[in-house]
Amino acid sequence: MTATASPDLSVILGSLSLHNPLLAASGCFGYGTEYDDVADRDNLGGFITKSISLAPWKGNDPPRLTEVSPGLLNSIGLANMGVEKFANEVAPQIVTGKSKAIVSVACKVMEEYEEVVALLEDVEGIAGYELNISCPNVKEGGMAFCLNPNITEELVARVRKRTNRWITTKLTPNMTSVSQGALASEAGGADAVSLINTLVGMAVDWKSRRPKLATITGGYSGPPIKPVALAKVWEVWNAVKIPIIGIGGITNWKDVVEFMIVGASAVQIGTALYADPNLPGQIAADLREYMRNEGVGSLSELTGSLKTDRGAMVGVPA
Amino acid sequence: MKYLEDAVVVSNREIRPGIWSMWLRSPQICAATLPGQFVHVKVDASLTPLLRRPLSIGRVHGDQLELVWRVVGTGTDMLTDVRPGVTLNLLGPLGQPFTREVNASHRVLVGGGLGLPPLVYLYEWFREHDLPVTLHLGVSGRADIPLAEDDPLLNEIEITAENGEGFRKGLVTEPVLEQLQALETDGSLGSTALYSCGPWGLVNALQRTIPHSQLKLAEVSLEQQMGCGVGVCQGCAVIVEGGDTPYQLVCSDGPVFPLAAVHPPGVA
Ligand SMILES: Cc1cc2nc3c(=O)[nH]c(=O)nc-3n(C[C@H](O)[C@H](O)[C@H](O)COP(=O)(O)OP(=O)(O)OC[C@H]3O[C@@H](n4cnc5c(N)ncnc54)[C@H](O)[C@@H]3O)c2cc1C
Ligand SMILES: Cc1cc2nc3c(=O)[nH]c(=O)nc-3n(C[C@H](O)[C@H](O)[C@H](O)COP(=O)(O)O)c2cc1C
Numbered sequence: 006m007t008a009t010a011s012p013d014l015s016v017i018l019g020s021l022s023l024h025n026p027l028l029a030a031s032g033c034f035g036y037g038t039e040y041d042d043v044a045d046r047d048n049l050g051g052f053i054t055k056s057i058s059l060a061p062w063k064g065n066d067p068p069r070l071t072e073v074s075p076g077l078l079n080s081i082g083l084a085n086m087g088v089e090k091f092a093n094e095v096a097p098q099i100v101t102g103k104s105k106a107i108v109s110v111a112c113k114v115m116e117e118y119e120e121v122v123a124l125l126e127d128v129e130g131i132a133g134y135e136l137n138i139s140c141p142n143v144k145e146g147g148m149a150f151c152l153n154p155n156i157t158e159e160l161v162a163r164v165r166k167r168t169n170r171w172i173t174t175k176l177t178p179n180m181t182s183v184s185q186g187a188l189a190s191e192a193g194g195a196d197a198v199s200l201i202n203t204l205v206g207m208a209v210d211w212k213s214r215r216p217k218l219a220t221i222t223g224g225y226s227g228p229p230i231k232p233v234a235l236a237k238v239w240e241v242w243n244a245v246k247i248p249i250i251g252i253g254g255i256t257n258w259k260d261v262v263e264f265m266i267v268g269a270s271a272v273q274i275g276t277a278l279y280a281d282p283n284l285p286g287q288i289a290a291d292l293r294e295y296m297r298n299e300g301v302g303s304l305s306e307l308t309g310s311l312k313t314d315r316g317a318m319v320g321v322p323a
Numbered sequence: 324m325k326y327l328e329d330a331v332v333v334s335n336r337e338i339r340p341g342i343w344s345m346w347l348r349s350p351q352i353c354a355a356t357l358p359g360q361f362v363h364v365k366v367d368a369s370l371t372p373l374l375r376r377p378l379s380i381g382r383v384h385g386d387q388l389e390l391v392w393r394v395v396g397t398g399t400d401m402l403t404d405v406r407p408g409v410t411l412n413l414l415g416p417l418g419q420p421f422t423r424e425v426n427a428s429h430r431v432l433v434g435g436g437l438g439l440p441p442l443v444y445l446y447e448w449f450r451e452h453d454l455p456v457t458l459h460l461g462v463s464g465r466a467d468i469p470l471a472e473d474d475p476l477l478n479e480i481e482i483t484a485e486n487g488e489g490f491r492k493g494l495v496t497e498p499v500l501e502q503l504q505a506l507e508t509d510g511s512l513g514s515t516a517l518y519s520c521g522p523w524g525l526v527n528a529l530q531r532t533i534p535h536s537q538l539k540l541a542e543v544s545l546e547q548q549m550g551c552g553v554g555v556c557q558g559c560a561v562i563v564e565g566g567d568t569p570y571q572l573v574c575s576d577g578p579v580f581p582l583a584a585v586h587p588p589g590v591a
Binding site for chain 2: 032033034035039040042043044055061063064066067068069070071072074075076077079081084219227228256276278279280281282283
């Protein structure tokens with residue numbers, strides 16, 4: 006294989022093509038413009054907005070964040086401006102450029118998902134939707150949609166009727182079999198699945214005996230969750246045919262390659278963006294270097310290329 | 324405009340036990356910043372600590388700025404090992420600055436412990452603009468003063484120490500209240516601006532004891548555990564009255580808020 010001077014990082018996820026496999030994860034890139042002063046959005050293949058609901062949500066009581074080195078525990082509670090303000094004031098600014106704008110949607114009941122997507126259909130340039138059915142930090146809706154595959158399938162099917170745009174569902178690792186959620190999404194008509202959302206976690210102050218988050222438990226993210234995420238992606242790779250977007254603890258190009266090897270077609274970077282909003286540009290440059298050095302002609306040849314002696318085993322511990 | 328700038332460390336020294344002062348050359352941030360804003364510091368290139376650490380911008384002299392911090396954990400401890408010549412990546416200037424009230428008749432600044440640095444910056448700003456200003460500092464003792472022993476400011480500002488130790492003995496709210504009473508007698512209370520930064524105990528005491536509603540302006544700078552620093556993660560919420568929701572973000576709505584509107588954590 007001849008390595009070209011500037012390797013092409015583009016990937017295709019069904020009807021969505023991206024100039025590189027790096028997406029910013031929901032909740033870690035705001036509505037899309039917040040980092041514009043300091044980071045070039047076009048270094049990303051795309052970005053997922055903060056999850057948007059029908060009405061604005063105020064979020065949970067503080068404290069909402071605590072670092073659990075080297076990870077992060079959050080209980081934001083999907084604080085967001087609501088679809089109306091988003092569609093009118095923000096969306097027109099984020100659909101410019103070569104980085105694809107994908108809107109995350111999170112609601113309390115199914116009808117609201119349909120309604121939010123219907124309202125966003127009027128905004129030109131939105132590349133697709135990520136249905137967040139996996140947030141561990143809200144009392145109503147959230148993760149509950151994902152825990153029941155029948156509900157997942159119905160929800161995706163109902164949204165599918167409202168849009169021809171690309172749809173991915175964001176799945177939770179907090180269930181026995183994440184592949185059930187992936188299969189249900191596929192059956193409902195999703196174009197892709199995104200995993201993982203945060204793991205339910207907790208932090209306690211030993212001295213005061215108080216929880217470090219007001220909600221007591223929260224969602225755990227960052228480098229420590231990568232092994233869990235890799236296992237879930239591998240499990241889902243063995244279950245569905247639609248593309249997988251790998252998420253969890255990515256901080257460098259090797260992490261990206263590893264996620265692709267276990268089955269991802271693209272990845273999302275979350276918590277690591279807080280430390281370095283320019284990380285995607287760095288990873289893209291490093292991936293080009295990797296492709297040149299290793300003679301990789303196309304990133305898609307990595308997807309699912311895990312070499313095992315036992316063939317494709319579903320990721321259940323022996 | 325915010326910048327991601329590799330700032331060169333010019334000096335780094337322990338000014339009191341456990342309290343450090345670092346000067347960095349950071350031309351873009353220095354040119355853009357105003358008193359009350361902060362920088363989000365990438366302490367180390369590794370994953371520890373994972374997040375940046377927010378520190379108030381202290382004095383700004385030309386293209387150099389000062390950070391003053393107390394060692395309380397991993398990040399603030401690692402910063403003590405940074406040697407001159409090394410670069411630290413800063414994201415800033417972040418947050419909303421203090422309202423620089425130029426039309427007030429007097430400006431009263433009240434810092435508690437490590438709440439002093441942003442007020443030193445504000446104090447110097449008012450001085451440069453020839454505007455009357457008093458800076459009060461409350462500490463438990465000399466060891467808690469976030470100024471070096473040879474710092475000329477030490478003799479310029481009003482220090483109150485719970486242990487005395489050669490300073491006025493007591494709580495900082497006492498001289499502040501006396502000054503405000505004198506201003507009231509002068510008839511200038513309503514044209515006085517008050518700025519504060521410090522622990523919740525101080526914020527609470529100011530809310531309870533001083534006639535803040537009669538002042539022209541009363542602001543406070545708050546702290547909260549912070550993620551991104553730019554309003555993306557919504558992590559640093561605090562309870563503040565008067566917005567669309569009960570919460571505002573320290574990083575982007577603040578850190579400066581109206582004194583009367585802020586509530587301590589857990590008291591909505
Ligand atoms: C706008 C702003 C300005 C600040 N300015 C100063 C300053 O000028 N001087 C100074 O000494 N301190 C200042 N602080 C507090 C300082 O950020 C914390 O002391 C520091 O983050 C502690 O980090 P650590 O790794 O040493 O502690 P750890 O306890 O190991 O930190 C763990 C996590 O908690 C966070 N954290 C802990 N304490 C605080 C706190 N009080 N406020 C916010 N986050 C906290 C850390 O950022 C980190 O994410 C400021 C905070 C804010 C929000
Ligand atoms: C502060 C914070 C807020 C988040 N908000 C959302 C959200 O609104 N919607 C969503 O689908 N995921 C949200 N997530 C989850 C991330 O998108 C991602 O799935 C998770 O953090 C794992 O990736 P990481 O380890 O790279 O951060 C949030 C994560 C964090 C840390």
